[in-house]
Amino acid sequence: MATKASRIAARAMISPSVLLLLGWMAIPLGMTIYFSLLRYNLLMPGPKPFVGLENYAFFMTNPAFTEALLNTLLLVGGVLVITIIGGILLALLLDLPLWGQGVVRIMVIAPFFVMPTVSALVWKNMFLNPVNGLFGYAARALGLEPFDFLADAPLASLIGIVSWQWLPFATLILLTAMQSLDREQLEAAEMDGANALQRFIHITLPHLARPMTVVVLIQTIFLLSIFAEIFVTTSGGPGNASTNLTYLIYKESLLSFDVGAGSAGGVIAVILANIVAIFLMRMIGRNLDR
Amino acid sequence: MARAVSTPRKIANTAVGWTIGLLIFFPILWIAVLSFKSEGDAIRAPLEVLSSAWTFESYGLVQSRSDYFGHFWNSVIISLGSTVLGLLVAVPAAWAMAFVPGRRTKDVLLWMLSTKMLPPVGVLLPIYLICQQLGLLDTRVALVVVMMMVNLPIIVWMLYTYFREIPADILEAARMDGAGLREEVLFVLLPMAVPGIASTMLLNIILAWNEAFWTLNLTAADAAPLTAFIASYSSPEGLFYAKLSAASLMAIAPILIMGWFSQKQLVRGLTFGAVK
Numbered sequence: 001m002a003t004k005a006s007r008i009a010a011r012a013m014i015s016p017s018v019l020l021l022l023g024w025m026a027i028p029l030g031m032t033i034y035f036s037l038l039r040y041n042l043l044m045p046g047p048k049p050f051v052g053l054e055n056y057a058f059f060m061t062n063p064a065f066t067e068a069l070l071n072t073l074l075l076v077g078g079v080l081v082i083t084i085i086g087g088i089l090l091a092l093l094l095d096l097p098l099w100g101q102g103v104v105r106i107m108v109i110a111p112f113f114v115m116p117t118v119s120a121l122v123w124k125n126m127f128l129n130p131v132n133g134l135f136g137y138a139a140r141a142l143g144l145e146p147f148d149f150l151a152d153a154p155l156a157s158l159i160g161i162v163s164w165q166w167l168p169f170a171t172l173i174l175l176t177a178m179q180s181l182d183r184e185q186l187e188a189a190e191m192d193g194a195n196a197l198q199r200f201i202h203i204t205l206p207h208l209a210r211p212m213t214v215v216v217l218i219q220t221i222f223l224l225s226i227f228a229e230i231f232v233t234t235s236g237g238p239g240n241a242s243t244n245l246t247y248l249i250y251k252e253s254l255l256s257f258d259v260g261a262g263s264a265g266g267v268i269a270v271i272l273a274n275i276v277a278i279f280l281m282r283m284i285g286r287n288l289d290r
Numbered sequence: 291m292a293r294a295v296s297t298p299r300k301i302a303n304t305a306v307g308w309t310i311g312l313l314i315f316f317p318i319l320w321i322a323v324l325s326f327k328s329e330g331d332a333i334r335a336p337l338e339v340l341s342s343a344w345t346f347e348s349y350g351l352v353q354s355r356s357d358y359f360g361h362f363w364n365s366v367i368i369s370l371g372s373t374v375l376g377l378l379v380a381v382p383a384a385w386a387m388a389f390v391p392g393r394r395t396k397d398v399l400l401w402m403l404s405t406k407m408l409p410p411v412g413v414l415l416p417i418y419l420i421c422q423q424l425g426l427l428d429t430r431v432a433l434v435v436v437m438m439m440v441n442l443p444i445i446v447w448m449l450y451t452y453f454r455e456i457p458a459d460i461l462e463a464a465r466m467d468g469a470g471l472r473e474e475v476l477f478v479l480l481p482m483a484v485p486g487i488a489s490t491m492l493l494n495i496i497l498a499w500n501e502a503f504w505t506l507n508l509t510a511a512d513a514a515p516l517t518a519f520i521a522s523y524s525s526p527e528g529l530f531y532a533k534l535s536a537a538s539l540m541a542i543a544p545i546l547i548m549g550w551f552s553q554k555q556l557v558r559g560l561t562f563g564a565v566k
Contacts, residue, residue, distance in 0.1 A: 009471070010390035013382035017446055018398065020379060024439040025405045028413035028420075035415060093310065097295045098303035106550050107315035113549035114318065115500040117520040118538040122317055124524075125531060126324065132333040132531065134320070167314070169560070176557045214561050225409045228502035228517065232524040246411045253415050254507065262415055270412040277407035284562050285400050 029270070035263035042257035055264035059252070065265075067240045068248040071155055075244055076223040078159035079166060080216055086163070087170025087215065088208065091178050092200075094171070105175075112168035116228040123161045124150060124233045154234045154242035161229055166222075170215045177211035178204065217280035224273055245269055318542070325349070325535035332531035348536035356519070358537060365515035365541075367430050368505075369498035372437035373491055376445045379438075381487065384449035385479065389458060399450065403562060406443040410503045421508060428510045436508065437498045444497070445490055448559045452486025489555035492548055496556075499545050516541040 036055050040048040059065055094105055111119065128149040130136045136146035149157040181204065189199050227246050230236055236243035236251065243251070249269060253262030295303075312319075323339065324332045331342035352358045387395045417436065418427075426432035456479070464478045502517040509518050520541055523534045549556070 006390050007392065010386035010392070013386040014398065016379050017383035017402070017442060020439065021402055021405050021442060024442075025408060028416035029408070031416035031419075032413055090310070093303075093307055096303045096307070097300055098307045099300065100304065100308065104307045104311035105553075107311035109549070109553060110315055110318055110546060112556075113496060113500070113545045114542050115517050115520070115545070116502045117506075117517050118542055119317070121520060121523055121534060122321055122538060125534065126320060127317065134336060137335050164314070164317070169556075172553060173557055173561060176554075218561060221407055225411065225503065227411070228506055228521070231506060232521050246409065249411045250414065250507070254418065259415055259419075266409075266412040266414065269409045273407055273409045273412075277404060280407070281400055281404060284403065285396065 032263045032266045032270075035259050036267050038260050040259040040263075042259060051260070055260040056268075059261045059264045059268070064240045064243065064248055068243045068245045071240075071242065072224065072244040072246075074155060075159060075162070075226060076220055078156075079162045079223055080219060082159070082163040083166045083170040083219065084212060084215065086167050087174045088212075090167070090171040091174040092204075094175050095178050109168040109172055111164050112166070112172075114165065116165065117232050119165055120161055120229040120232045123157075123164070128157055150234055151238060154238065158226075158229060158233065158242055161233070162223065162226060166219055169219065173211050173215050174208055177208055181207050213283065214280075217276060217283065220276045221273065221280065224269070224276070245272070318546075321535040321538050323535075324532055325539045327532050329529040329532045332535070333529060348532040349540070352533050352537045352540075355533075356522075358519075358540065361514055361516050361519040362540070364430060364513055365499055365517075368433045368437055368513075368515050369495045371430075371434040372441065372498050373445075373494040375434065376438045376442050376494065377449075377487065377491060380442060380445040380449055381483075384446050384453050385475075385483075387446075388450055388453035388456070389461060399447065402443045402446055406440075410440070414507060417504075418507065427508060428513045430513045432508055433505060433513060433515070436504050437501060440501065440504065441494050441497055444559055444562075445494055447562050448490040448493065448555070449483075449486060451558060451562075452490070453483060455486075456482050489552065490559070492552045493555050493559040496545050496549055496552065 037050055037052060038048045039051045039054070090108055094101065094108065098104065125133065127133045127135050130146040130148040133146075135149070139146040147153075185203055186199055189203055194202070225246050226244055227250065230242055230244065230247045231250075234242040236247045240248070245265070246269065249262055249265035252258050252265055256262075325348055326344045326346065327339060327342055328345055328347060331339060334342065387399065421427045421432045424432075460478060460482070461474060464474050469478065499515075500517065502521075505515050505517045506521060509515070516537075520534075520537060523530060523537070
């Protein structure tokens, strides 16, 4: 089929992309690994001696590291639980016959297109602010003491904000998958006397298993790198209460200018992300064969 | 789908659907309202906000105090520039992989995808230092290049899934009729590929427009796109709710409109073809 000439042409057409991505990945990653082995602080000019794994020891024995790791897990886990459960419910709802379905779907999907800095600042000021935020007004209207969300429950607040942004993604994918479900199967089950819950558990849910896995994996990749939302709301505080691994590395790198420790943190983040990536890649790879 | 639904059922569905839809959409609706209020009115109790006078003044203030359109223009250049550059590199690659697949095509595709899994913070310092050395910090050039690299895997993948759906027989037929590579691409492939390329472009403009890790870390003032400009409201002085609302609404409006047109492509692009 493909001639030798077309193979050579094909290779020539693919190589720019490959070379660019190779450069983008290999060079900076190599530099990160190299920096992570040096005592290298931008504020201290002079020699940058080789220190082996000292930066890793420094970064990982820092109490902030354990806290950031835990916060990262809570942030990713919390958002995943909320978006998956909420996404299934919303997809079921949007799949029902209702007037103005298109408009409702547009409203539900809209938050995904709001840039992270806007959604975080809008939630921070217009809703969560105890003095001028809507939740504060609501609390006072009910005779309650307004709650200072970002000071007293910073991580939970961030989970809420990020969930609002990612709920549309889960909904959209689960809805797309739900609409490819064979309706006759559902109708047959209904005629055999299966109630709505039984139909959902035995037919719809198994059908959604694969898209749900895809949602979990892809969201995890993005959620591990949450940055802007923290940057504009809590700056990781109070203390390190809302610092995730990405933000800790940023603080170490561009606020303390400790290139060595920041790079060691970067390598750790890459390793963690790769653990998730392996599962995702396997799934997508299997899909390619079909 | 043809199943008949009783009217009361449908009314109930509609009521629940609209209530939940409006709740989720409410924050966007609310900034739209606040953007047309004066600063003093924007921080009043919700019902008083609604009954206060409407005004355009915040839109004017946002522009005069902070050169809003300068940042808007940066966003346009960065998202459009990186997408177009990315397409120039990715279209030939995706074309070749879809129509002349080799033994290693699948591996190359998966490897490209794996670069997308690299957490940006893992390469923050090298990229930052390289930009610093080259004098590219806070320039649009740096962001166009970085954004192109960040989205290149998604562009290649999306194009690949679209191109793969073009029947290869058509190319065979064109070749039989004596079409060369150039004719093949220009007259056969391109017309069939345009919708896929357009969808890819749309999604990537959206992704680049909203990207906020690299824009926050590599820009300060001059090259700051809207993501970074809006972040400057995190340490404001005085009353700013109406201005923040106006700036936010203008920043998200173009992308909201584009996003609504690209729902289907979003699923395909962000799941790398795993869900269609």
